[in-house]
Amino acid sequence: MKSKIDSLQILRAFAATFVVINHLWGDSQTAISLRLGLQYIGDFGVDAFFILSGFIMSYKTREDSRLGLSTALDFIKKRVERIYPLFLLVLTPFLLIYLLKNHPASLYQIFGNILLLPTFTSDPNYLMLVGPSWSLVYEMFFYLIYAVIMMLVPNKRSLVFTTASLIVLMVLVVNLFSLRGPRLDLDNFSYMIGDTLMINFAIGCVYAQIFMRLGQARLPSLYACPLIVIFFLLGMWLSAKGAPRFVCFGLTSLAIVFLFSLMRESQGKIYRLLVYVGNASYSIYITHYFFEYSKHFFFTHFNINHDLFGIVFSIIAVIFGCIFYSQIETRIARGIRSLQSSRAAAARD
Numbered sequence: 001m002k003s004k005i006d007s008l009q010i011l012r013a014f015a016a017t018f019v020v021i022n023h024l025w026g027d028s029q030t031a032i033s034l035r036l037g038l039q040y041i042g043d044f045g046v047d048a049f050f051i052l053s054g055f056i057m058s059y060k061t062r063e064d065s066r067l068g069l070s071t072a073l074d075f076i077k078k079r080v081e082r083i084y085p086l087f088l089l090v091l092t093p094f095l096l097i098y099l100l101k102n103h104p105a106s107l108y109q110i111f112g113n114i115l116l117l118p119t120f121t122s123d124p125n126y127l128m129l130v131g132p133s134w135s136l137v138y139e140m141f142f143y144l145i146y147a148v149i150m151m152l153v154p155n156k157r158s159l160v161f162t163t164a165s166l167i168v169l170m171v172l173v174v175n176l177f178s179l180r181g182p183r184l185d186l187d188n189f190s191y192m193i194g195d196t197l198m199i200n201f202a203i204g205c206v207y208a209q210i211f212m213r214l215g216q217a218r219l220p221s222l223y224a225c226p227l228i229v230i231f232f233l234l235g236m237w238l239s240a241k242g243a244p245r246f247v248c249f250g251l252t253s254l255a256i257v258f259l260f261s262l263m264r265e266s267q268g269k270i271y272r273l274l275v276y277v278g279n280a281s282y283s284i285y286i287t288h289y290f291f292e293y294s295k296h297f298f299f300t301h302f303n304i305n306h307d308l309f310g311i312v313f314s315i316i317a318v319i320f321g322c323i324f325y326s327q328i329e330t331r332i333a334r335g336i337r338s339l340q341s342s343r344a345a346a347a348r349d
Contacts, residue, residue, distance in 0.1 A: 026310070056208075112126065218264045219263055
């Protein structure tokens, strides 16, 4: 079983780019960006990311895995090593800015950001200092649920379907009994547990089980690409019509993940470039906040066209994220692997 499905990496490339475009161009709500629906495009990116996260966790869990406490702890350890080093590196300058501007600073805010925790008190003043990191809070919550279930069930099938069922049940109960708290900045725990975005993780987990039973079934790009565009445009149209987010982007993203997962691989230059951008998607996603944060400065001090800014800085942000991936993220990953190898060698000696 391949550790990565290249066609899904391409979807990650598009998802990260859509979030960047939404924040750097769509949020300006110019006549052009509104006509193109760019204020919705980032929602598609996040929904696709969450479905992919559920898919990848289920896909990478071996059928013969010996589940239990040690497996769960190893799972969480790997997710922490994947997410936190890069996130903390990006967080550091924003944390320093927060400390300089706030006297006294809130320890709850500081440690909550460092640990990627939501507010558990529905505090309206609580916010994630790196804007996009709210989605990492959701991710870590999903990983925690997955790890806890991993300790309690005997096999992968039970792990996947228990996790998915628990998440769906949680969201349904919270909404049925009106227990969901205020949205705030999407960093409120009582809102998160009732947010239908959580269901995206569940359907990603379940689809991975289906995918692995499809065998070698694949779709030519000639057929898959038009269908992907149709589902994407359908989601955008439904969103413009005010349909619920899960319908607009959750279900359409599932269809798009299905199509990308079955797309035949290629060795073409454009295909390989998109795979590379997909590999860099986490760096693109988290570092584009540097540009989003500076947007107010540019608009305040320079008479710059908002559409021009959105186009140019979206391109720059994606390129910067790719460079950050090549020069920093990959080196962090190699450093972690080297440290693990050294520890393993020391333990054998």
